[in-house]
Amino acid sequence: MNLERFKEKLVKFMSGRYGIDQLYYALLLLTMVLMLVNLKVDSLILMLLSNGVILLLILRSFSRNISRRAWENKKFLKIWYPIKRKARMLFRRIKEIKVHRYRKCPNCKKTLQLPVKRGKNTVKCPRCQEKFEVRVIL
Template sequence: MFQKIKYALIRFMQGRYGADALGRFLVWVALAFYILGLFIPYAWFLSYLGLATLIYTIFRMLSRNTARRTAENAWFWNKTAKLRTSFSQARVRFKNRKEYKYFRCPKCHAWLKLKRGAGEGTLTCGKCKHAFKAKA
């Protein structure tokens, strides 16, 4: 019985756009709006805003206009690229915090790393070639 339902759902979703990064983000935004609407007095409109966001997400998932949905997702990826990059770099810095000490170049603000236990040394920025003293 469940096989029939599974294949019917697969047949229904053929040619449709499905889930993507923008859709997952919109689901989290809708959930946040809904929860805020529950806990903040006189903010009932946030619950409705969350519901509208969820309906739009479902519309995007079931859409057959894949070119338009792909363009929307590409726009979302381009707008969030800087934020995603900074979070992934922060995660790497946090993971390696016991092995390396990280410094910012005073001129160009690029990240540089120095092995812990190396003592005091002169770091030279690979981007702008500015040299400065740092203590690990």
């Protein structure tokens, strides 16, 4: 009974407030990294910086200026998604190194996924139909 009343009060308090988004999680991760580094370094500056980020997290999540917080998150995602895409591609390349090689077409710059054929091979780009030579050593 007490827990239900607390839940209702919390829902009522958070209505009209921004809450949690992807930028919140990124800042939370940054805070944890700063705190872990500070355990080894023991720096006042790192401690103040991590506490400042925590304060920013609290202020953002309880903010009533929803349009501004959504705009901040949108700007963050505009920067984050290309980084995430490149990291995924890098891990995919490492994972598939025994079966595929990735090469860029010199004409249209599209990244092609090629089967591993050792030696010198001629490849035709599916996008621009350009033929070019590819060398696979390993």
